[in-house]
Amino acid sequence: MKKMYAVMALAALALTGCSGGAQTNSAPPETAKATATPSPTPTIMTKAEAGKFYLATICPSNILSDKAGKAVQAEPFNLKAAKSATAALRDGYRKAIETLSNEKVLWPDPVKADVAALAESMYGDLSGAENAANQTTDAGFFAAWNDWTTAPAQPNAQKIRLKLGLSSDTDASCKIK
Template structure:
């Protein structure tokens, strides 16, 4: 069963995971019409901006996947559950950021980002189950259902002008 976990975790690395950002406009004061400043119109990110944002969202998840894979390789249940708990939280942050409608991505990638967000939420569930395991065999028996998120991530990377093999150093 262990041989199923390692390829599944490596497949997660294709996403390349982080936190979201996004501007929140404050409400203007209603005390004086002359002091009201118009709210700036949000603009869609350029491909360069979106590429940097995308990597800031997905790179932490990739790093968490590497750490979880290393923990599984160690066979130490304490390391496995700690890495899984950390990964779970990072995957959730990434999933929420990819689904954040306040981030104005370039046209044509919203549907793919939704698929990647959904895949990250599936990883949240997987990592949560692993984090609760009490033995190596129990953790190793939790099956991660692989999906097509690797292909989708590569499509997003291509659309944003990112190389296929971007590292998250």
């Protein structure tokens, strides 16, 4: 019973302390201090992560390249379809270049320079696709398509594939039919 009176007395004291009576010497309420959460330290991709990321970056433009080639070789030739496929390829090259060149993507050291070289070499393909996509006549399109000299991306791409343990068969690894 004495314990119950003690609990009730403590409860009464707690209630009177919270009753809102004027208190002159109260400390200002503490404000919550915002603490900055440190951003995670970027880490270099593992070989396996880099391989998956590489294929996810390159395969879309490889597939678009295959589609553009088929559109150009279609019988009868359809300028509108060829221009559309080539414009999509141009956009695919641009996206691949941007992704490969993204400074936030940390490639493993063995492929870092090769990835940069591949991205650099793809600018020629970007320009060639842009030129072909902008043509207004069949003759102009074929001239731009045939004058389009592909930069030496293939050796860089194969170096990356080899160093990351990926298949050198671009059709199979990108599921091009």
